[in-house]
Amino acid sequence: MKDLFKKNRVYIAICFIIIIATVLVTSLLVNIMERKTETKYSNQNRVEVTENDTDPKKWGINWPKQYDSYKRTVQATQTKFGGHGGSESLPAEKIERDPWLKRMFLGYAFSIDYRDRRGHAYMLTDQENTKRLTKPQSGSCLHCHATVMPLYKKLGNGDAMKGMEVSHKSSYQELNKKLHEMGHANPVSCVDCHEPGTMKLRVTRPGFIKGITTLASSNTPLPHLPSIERWRKGTKNNPYDPNTDASQTEMRSFVCGQCHVEYYCGGKLPLVFPWGNGLKVEEVETFFNELKFPDGTDFFDYTHAQTTAKLLKAQHPEFELWSQGIHAKSGVACADCHMPYMRDGATKVSDHWVRSPLLNINRACQTCHHFSEDEIKARVENIQEKNYKLMQRAAQALMDLIDAIEQAKIAGATDEQLKTALAMHRKAQWRLDFIAAENSMGFHAPQEAARILGEAVDFARQGQLLAVQWKSR
Numbered sequence: 001m002k003d004l005f006k007k008n009r010v011y012i013a014i015c016f017i018i019i020i021a022t023v024l025v026t027s028l029l030v031n032i033m034e035r036k037t038e039t040k041y042s043n044q045n046r047v048e049v050t051e052n053d054t055d056p057k058k059w060g061i062n063w064p065k066q067y068d069s070y071k072r073t074v075q076a077t078q079t080k081f082g083g084h085g086g087s088e089s090l091p092a093e094k095i096e097r098d099p100w101l102k103r104m105f106l107g108y109a110f111s112i113d114y115r116d117r118r119g120h121a122y123m124l125t126d127q128e129n130t131k132r133l134t135k136p137q138s139g140s141c142l143h144c145h146a147t148v149m150p151l152y153k154k155l156g157n158g159d160a161m162k163g164m165e166v167s168h169k170s171s172y173q174e175l176n177k178k179l180h181e182m183g184h185a186n187p188v189s190c191v192d193c194h195e196p197g198t199m200k201l202r203v204t205r206p207g208f209i210k211g212i213t214t215l216a217s218s219n220t221p222l223p224h225l226p227s228i229e230r231w232r233k234g235t236k237n238n239p240y241d242p243n244t245d246a247s248q249t250e251m252r253s254f255v256c257g258q259c260h261v262e263y264y265c266g267g268k269l270p271l272v273f274p275w276g277n278g279l280k281v282e283e284v285e286t287f288f289n290e291l292k293f294p295d296g297t298d299f300f301d302y303t304h305a306q307t308t309a310k311l312l313k314a315q316h317p318e319f320e321l322w323s324q325g326i327h328a329k330s331g332v333a334c335a336d337c338h339m340p341y342m343r344d345g346a347t348k349v350s351d352h353w354v355r356s357p358l359l360n361i362n363r364a365c366q367t368c369h370h371f372s373e374d375e376i377k378a379r380v381e382n383i384q385e386k387n388y389k390l391m392q393r394a395a396q397a398l399m400d401l402i403d404a405i406e407q408a409k410i411a412g413a414t415d416e417q418l419k420t421a422l423a424m425h426r427k428a429q430w431r432l433d434f435i436a437a438e439n440s441m442g443f444h445a446p447q448e449a450a451r452i453l454g455e456a457v458d459f460a461r462q463g464q465l466l467a468v469q470w471k472s473r
């Protein structure tokens with residue numbers, strides 16, 4: 001009996017030690033996790049921020065690390081194809097570097113002034129100063145260039161979506177003046193991507209919310225957006241809502257998709273993200289081909305000054321092209337490459353200095369790709385060089401098409417006789433522009449970019465042939 005007790009005492013002691021050890025380890029883990037979430041999301045300095053705090057300075061008191069990196073977007077950056085050329089004060093003119101751009105935009109404000117993009121800090125002032133504003137532009141422009149949500153709410157009597165839907169009726173200048181008067185003339189700010197109380201990632205832009213909702217309602221396959229595929233299999237009682245349905249990984253791209261997308265933003269219709277048939281170049285083209293102006297006429301962006309073709313203008317479809325690439329399919333988000341984590345003692349901070357990842361290969365790529373920096377850079381530049389060369393070929397083909405239509409017109413061809421050639425102008429240029437206006441020089445989806453440029457060459461040459469042979473038609 002005594003022996004048994006002695007034996008048990010050892011067991012009891014061991015059990016006791018295990019229990020204590022478990023409690024200690026668990027509490028340590030809980031403590032670490034708590035501290036992590038604390039530093040990640042809580043406002044340590046407890047300055048209350050609200051929906052109306054569009055000035056990032058106040059948020060910076062609570063989250064100084066993120067604010068410090070955010071402020072660095074004022075710095076000029078340049079890589080072989082990214083960032084900007086020109087001077088510190090004014091980025092280089094794309095239309096002078098590539099004169100074919102200027103020619104394809106003849107008849108449209110982009111042939112007056114179209115420059116390299118630069119850091120987020122400049123988005124509002126660059127918009128205010130562009131010579132494109134010498135032509136009438138609509139209030140819709142502000143959607144992606146300022147902390148515009150309080151203004152939208154005011155215009156829509158509390159409903160931001162309604163506000164956005166009337167904002168195209170005001171001129172740019174009129175709405176920009178209101179924005180300044182309300183004290184919300186800032187570039188994209190914390191409140192645009194974060195919920196004030198919780199710092200939860202969110203999307204605010206009505207254009208994106210409407211666009212992604214219609215995209216979800218279409219039946220185009222979206223393997224890189226699993227939350228949409230899941231929603232489609234559900235009851236569909238409520239429309240797809242990115243802020244409640246999307247995963248954190250998806251949100252890390254959606255916040256950028258609020259602006260880095262193709263859109264229509266003139267004065268005739270509310271701002272629209274053309275995603276009703278899908279995100280691919282020809283799906284967006286179909287959307288525009290089916291779109292009508294309020295007076296029932298066919299949609300187009302402008303009439304080309306030399307050929308009179310009714311054209312579409314593409315703008316920065318980063319979200320769309322990324323969607324077709326291997327990274328999107330592998331769950332790699334915009335923020336993984338453009339806002340990689342930085343170590344800050346025991347915690348990780350997302351780098352809010354949004355810029356080219358090639359300036360930051362170590363944190364942006366080497367977390368997943370275990371090659372040397374030089375090797376990674378060489379692979380990217382190899383993709384970009386090929387894309388660049390193919391793009392120049394497509395541009396040459398388009399210039400030849402425009403020449404041929406001009407010649408045919410001089411020789412007496414009518415628009416009716418040139419109808420198919422003009423349709424080819426629209427198709428070829430739409431594809432070339434889609435890749436030229438996209439800002440990764442093909443990197444976001446190399447094979448897709450090559451496919452699109454290949455089609456551009458083909459349509460341009462078909463159109464050229466038709467224009468040369470117009471008499472036989």
Ligand code: HEC
Pocket residue numbers: 079080081082083084117253256257260318319320322327328332333334335336337338355356357358380439440441443444
């Ligand atoms: C796998 C990494 C990766 C992902 C994911 C990614 N990008 Fe990029 N992005 C790049 C690289 C590489 C470049 C080319 C940079 C250069 O040429 O300097 C680039 C270029 C850009 C540029 C032009 C940068 C400049 O300095 O001019 C923009 C804008 C951009 N990406 C936005 C996005 C958006 C928006 C998303 C998500 C929809 C996204 N990217 C997803 C790697 C990525």
Ligand code: HEC
Pocket residue numbers: 113114115116117118126127130132133137138140141142143144145258259260261262263265271315316437439
């Ligand atoms: C859907 C979002 C969105 C809307 C609407 C929008 N922009 Fe932008 N804009 C961007 C993004 C993203 C960039 C950076 C990428 C680039 O330059 O391609 C940019 C870049 C620019 C630039 C700097 C580069 C350049 O093109 O010279 C100017 C100026 C500009 N926009 C003016 C305007 C004007 C004027 C309007 C209204 C007609 C407008 N934007 C509407 C998203 C938008």
Ligand code: HEC
Pocket residue numbers: 077082083084116117118119120121122123124126127143144145146188192255256257258259260334335338339354355356
């Ligand atoms: C509210 C609209 C908006 C949002 C949201 C937004 N951007 Fe931008 N972004 C712009 C505009 C506009 C510019 C061009 C500013 C200029 O040229 O003055 C730009 C420029 C850039 C550049 C070029 C920087 C450089 O130094 O050349 C990169 C890269 C970029 N954005 C990536 C992103 C990524 C990644 C996200 C999401 C985390 C994002 N952007 C979210 C509007 C936006």
Ligand code: HEC
Pocket residue numbers: 039040041056059060063066067070188189190191192193194199201248251252255256335339348349350351352
């Ligand atoms: C264009 C969108 C965008 C803007 C603007 C923005 N953020 Fe973020 N922020 C992000 C993304 C993306 C993450 C990563 C979130 C994640 O995956 O958990 C993030 C993460 C954070 C986090 C969580 C900790 C971390 O670093 O990962 C804090 C805190 C934060 N941001 C603060 C700010 C502050 C302060 C500002 C304004 C100065 C700001 N953010 C502006 C997109 C944005």
Ligand code: HEC
Pocket residue numbers: 326327330332336337357358361364365366367368369376379380446447
């Ligand atoms: C979160 C992980 C992750 C990050 C960050 C990441 N990649 Fe990738 N990358 C992948 C995956 C996954 C693939 C798919 C192929 C594979 O499985 O290796 C891939 C493929 C590639 C390819 C082959 C592309 C193709 O179209 O065939 C290149 C080039 C590449 N990555 C470059 C980069 C560069 C440059 C960066 C940084 C700007 C980067 N990656 C950041 C995960 C990542």
